Amino acid sequence: MGKANRLRKQFDMFDLALCLVLGIGALLVVYPFYNCILISLVTTKEYVETPFMLIPRQLTLNSYAYVLNNEAIRSGFFITFILVVVGTSYNMLLTLATAYALSKKGYPGHTAFLNLIIFTMYFSGGIVPYYLLIRNLHLINSIYSMIIPLGINTFYMFIIMNYFRSLPKELEESACMDGANDVLIFIKIILPLSLPIVATFTLFYAVDRWNEWWNGMLFIKSPFKQPLQLVLRGIISVSATASVSEAAAVYYLKNMFTDGIKMASVVVSMIPVMCVYPFLQRCFLKGILIGAIKS
Amino acid sequence: MRGTRFLNVMLTFIMAASFLAGCQGGSPAITEDKGDEVSSAARQQYEKRYKYTFSHIAAVQPQKENALFNYFSEKFNIEFEIWPVEWENWAEKDRVWLSSGDTPDIMNYNFVFRDYVKYAKEGVVRALPDLSSWPNLHKIASEMYITDKLKVDGKLYAWPKKLTANMYNNLSTTGIYYRKDWARKLGYGDKDTFTPEEFLEYCKKVVEQDPGGFGKGKVIAYFPAVVNNFNPEQLGVGWFNPYYGQYKKVDGKYVWGTALPETLEGLKYAKRLYDQGALFKDYFTAKGEDPDIMWQTGRSAVFCGVVQLPQILAYCQQLSQNVPGFNPETDIGTMHIVDQNGGVAAEEGGEIWNVNLFKADMPDDKMNRILDFMDWVVSEDGTKVFAYGIKGKDWEEGLSGPVIKWDKDERGDFISPEYNQANFVHIAICEPHLFAFNPAVKGYMKEMYRNFLTFKKEYAANLRVNDYNVQFLSTELYGKFGTFDTETDAQVMKLIMTSKNIEEDWNNWLKAMEPRVNPVLDEINKAIGDK
Numbered sequence: 001m002g003k004a005n006r007l008r009k010q011f012d013m014f015d016l017a018l019c020l021v022l023g024i025g026a027l028l029v030v031y032p033f034y035n036c037i038l039i040s041l042v043t044t045k046e047y048v049e050t051p052f053m054l055i056p057r058q059l060t061l062n063s064y065a066y067v068l069n070n071e072a073i074r075s076g077f078f079i080t081f082i083l084v085v086v087g088t089s090y091n092m093l094l095t096l097a098t099a100y101a102l103s104k105k106g107y108p109g110h111t112a113f114l115n116l117i118i119f120t121m122y123f124s125g126g127i128v129p130y131y132l133l134i135r136n137l138h139l140i141n142s143i144y145s146m147i148i149p150l151g152i153n154t155f156y157m158f159i160i161m162n163y164f165r166s167l168p169k170e171l172e173e174s175a176c177m178d179g180a181n182d183v184l185i186f187i188k189i190i191l192p193l194s195l196p197i198v199a200t201f202t203l204f205y206a207v208d209r210w211n212e213w214w215n216g217m218l219f220i221k222s223p224f225k226q227p228l229q230l231v232l233r234g235i236i237s238v239s240a241t242a243s244v245s246e247a248a249a250v251y252y253l254k255n256m257f258t259d260g261i262k263m264a265s266v267v268v269s270m271i272p273v274m275c276v277y278p279f280l281q282r283c284f285l286k287g288i289l290i291g292a293i294k295s
Numbered sequence: 296m297r298g299t300r301f302l303n304v305m306l307t308f309i310m311a312a313s314f315l316a317g318c319q320g321g322s323p324a325i326t327e328d329k330g331d332e333v334s335s336a337a338r339q340q341y342e343k344r345y346k347y348t349f350s351h352i353a354a355v356q357p358q359k360e361n362a363l364f365n366y367f368s369e370k371f372n373i374e375f376e377i378w379p380v381e382w383e384n385w386a387e388k389d390r391v392w393l394s395s396g397d398t399p400d401i402m403n404y405n406f407v408f409r410d411y412v413k414y415a416k417e418g419v420v421r422a423l424p425d426l427s428s429w430p431n432l433h434k435i436a437s438e439m440y441i442t443d444k445l446k447v448d449g450k451l452y453a454w455p456k457k458l459t460a461n462m463y464n465n466l467s468t469t470g471i472y473y474r475k476d477w478a479r480k481l482g483y484g485d486k487d488t489f490t491p492e493e494f495l496e497y498c499k500k501v502v503e504q505d506p507g508g509f510g511k512g513k514v515i516a517y518f519p520a521v522v523n524n525f526n527p528e529q530l531g532v533g534w535f536n537p538y539y540g541q542y543k544k545v546d547g548k549y550v551w552g553t554a555l556p557e558t559l560e561g562l563k564y565a566k567r568l569y570d571q572g573a574l575f576k577d578y579f580t581a582k583g584e585d586p587d588i589m590w591q592t593g594r595s596a597v598f599c600g601v602v603q604l605p606q607i608l609a610y611c612q613q614l615s616q617n618v619p620g621f622n623p624e625t626d627i628g629t630m631h632i633v634d635q636n637g638g639v640a641a642e643e644g645g646e647i648w649n650v651n652l653f654k655a656d657m658p659d660d661k662m663n664r665i666l667d668f669m670d671w672v673v674s675e676d677g678t679k680v681f682a683y684g685i686k687g688k689d690w691e692e693g694l695s696g697p698v699i700k701w702d703k704d705e706r707g708d709f710i711s712p713e714y715n716q717a718n719f720v721h722i723a724i725c726e727p728h729l730f731a732f733n734p735a736v737k738g739y740m741k742e743m744y745r746n747f748l749t750f751k752k753e754y755a756a757n758l759r760v761n762d763y764n765v766q767f768l769s770t771e772l773y774g775k776f777g778t779f780d781t782e783t784d785a786q787v788m789k790l791i792m793t794s795k796n797i798e799e800d801w802n803n804w805l806k807a808m809e810p811r812v813n814p815v816l817d818e819i820n821k822a823i824g825d826k
Binding site: 044045047048049127128131132135140217218221222223226233234237257258259 | 348376377378379381382383384387388390391394395397399582584588589591592594617
């Protein structure tokens with residue numbers, strides 16, 4: 001009885017109202033996502049007849065069959081996988097090393113380097129000089145054109161740099177007294193303490209690499225080297241011109257539902273990220289639970 | 296220890312992945328130049344094999360087993376590597392490639408005359424040779440007015456890809472489809488010419504009486520196509536003033552067509568269409584394929600789009616599938632909006648839509664080979680191959696014409712082979728009208744197409760002619776601002792949806808635009824007025 005009273009006191013009308021509001025907010029967020037999946041699974045006729053779908057009458061996998069049977073999709077998945085694995089590792093290596101170096105003060109050129117990096121956040125050379133640079137490096141139509149130029153996101157680097165600065169200096173001093181050099185301190189002491197932020201920005205970089213399309217659009221000529229997002233854009237772009245183009249009108253003649261193709265493309269590109277994300281969440285929690293040194 | 300082992304495994308994995316990236320090969324369907332490895336058939340005429348990089352809008356890379364690609368690849372001893380270009384990035388890619396000099400061998404160029412002249416003069420693209428050695432190409436080029444306009448210092452630097460708006464005349468093919476079965480239910484019989492007022496009344500009747508039985512508020516009367524952006528011409532503005540969004544020559548001087556009084560009449564009419572429910576209320580928020588989807592699933596009564604054979608075929612097939620009891624021979628038709636004298640507003644189709652540019656350092660023999668291919672594409676033999684497929688495999692020459700050997704679907708309609716032929720046809724010509732040869736296109740469809748275009752030509756009363764003097768103007772302000780169509784369309788949309796006094800609001804907006812439009816007009820008139 002006492003427990004029931006305590007529960008009643010803990011859960012009052014205010015909590016009920018809060019639950020209702022948050023529940024409605026959650027539905028508003030979840031329904032478009034659910035609708036996207038539904039559109040990818042229905043025919044044109046059903047989509048038109050029931051714009052607000054909850055449970056479709058008839059399901060079809062035609063849109064997924066079209067998207068996944070496309071040869072370029074399969075190569076797109078492979079290319080994007082390479083970009084995520086190699087690109088993210090490359091990004092984290094450069095970002096962490098640069099952030100650690102810049103977190104130290106007092107050495108010659110520190111301010112100049114920092115200012116040069118800040119300058120690049122606001123100004124760039126433009127598309128044509130960028131293209132010429134990549135061409136002169138013989139990276140045109142190479143997968144490395146989507147990896148090497150995108151070494152560091154300066155915004156992420158600054159956040160990590162500030163995090164490193166917040167770590168107690170005593171840790172490094174004591175390690176230094178024990179004979180450790182900078183590299184050893186970075187790998188053995190700084191990185192283990194920075195797992196939460198490393199995991200966070202690994203995820204950010206991985207999502208950026210997964211969504212990569214612009215560099216691919218600019219530098220990749222071969223359709224079988226295009227990243228997944230660019231391939232999907234191409235599929236959507238062609239299907240959208242069916243009403244005015246003789247070549248694209250075959251989409252109608254094949255009874256393809258162009259909105260279904262779009263949504264199937266969205267789901268295909270989204271699912272791998274959603275599968276990986278829960279595993280990285282565990283890193284966040286584990287990092288938080290690591291004991292801190294009291295100074 | 297465990298952490299180190301994990302780190303070692305991850306590092307190994309990453310290294311392996313980066314090796315894979317470095318070893319990643321190219322397209323499995325395309326091989327590199329094989330100077331000595333030629334087919335026996337091609338050896339007789341074409342000794343050296345050439346590979347061409349070819350950029351084209353919305354192109355699809357040939358699949359591995361493409362018989363048509365293999366056929367002409369062997370015939371001319373050539374192969375292609377397609378650089379795909381999408382609508383959103385076409386202009387940007389063109390600019391980057393041309394500015395950096397890294398163009399494909401054949402570039403499908405999103406034509407901007409002023410920039411084209413600059414590229415030609417800078418030597419970024421190569422000139423075509425004298426085309427008299429290629430009779431079919433020569434014939435096409437000499438029949439087009441704009442071929443001479445494309446010459447820079449006497450040389451032709453772009454291959455003008457002939458558009459040929461339709462097979463019967465030079466008018467554009469924008470037109471209106473409508474459900475004839477619903478019109479008959481509403482007492483209109485087979486009427487297919489409507490004045491604007493009659494059209495408005497018809498749409499209102501569709502909404503009120505719901506001939507499709509969808510329920511109150513669910514039937515759509517008029518839902519015109521939206522491709523990339525909305526088009527006021529399809530809302531009736533173009534019926535009153537076909538020079539909307541263009542410059543018009545009046546008494547030897549150019550004026551801004553948008554500012555003509557007829558535009559306001561069209562605007563008022565468009566507003567009535569919207570306010571009285573004739574125009575679908577969600578038209579202005581529709582995405583690209585929404586109108587097509589509503590039309591093809593039988594939800595809308597009237598649809599404004601392109602009247603070409605592939606679209607007619609697609610709509611007849613889709614409506615037959617989606618609407619129970621639909622008879623495509625009698626239940627779908629095209630209508631004309633006529634003035635009080637029975638005349639229709641019409642516009643000339645352009646001679647070209649885009650052009651092909653050729654890489655500056657392409658050797659002469661490589662250039663000649665691709666011209667041989669292009670000449671064959673537009674020849675009678677080439678047209679038959681692209682239309683019907685491989686002779687012997689897909690068709691045979693019969694006594695009274697080709698005998699088609701295509702597969703048939705469950706309805707007994709022919710299924711055309713998937714050869715992606717449109718890609719390579721577009722090296723030579725923009726609109727090949729291959730569907731005229733497609734056996735799936737039935738006689739009543741061809742009749743619908745022919746009747747629509749011949750009526751339009753015969754009764755064209757308010758004809759917008761192509762003024763290539765303006766289109767090929769390379770002055771500064773015109774090159775920068777064009778016809779102000781983006782701002783105009785946005786203003787039209789805003790007024791139709793929200794204006795309480797459209798005449799006043801429109802006139803105020805025209806007045807506000809004068810300081811921007813008048814300098815452009817002055818520049819145009821100075822350059823080509825009274826010519």
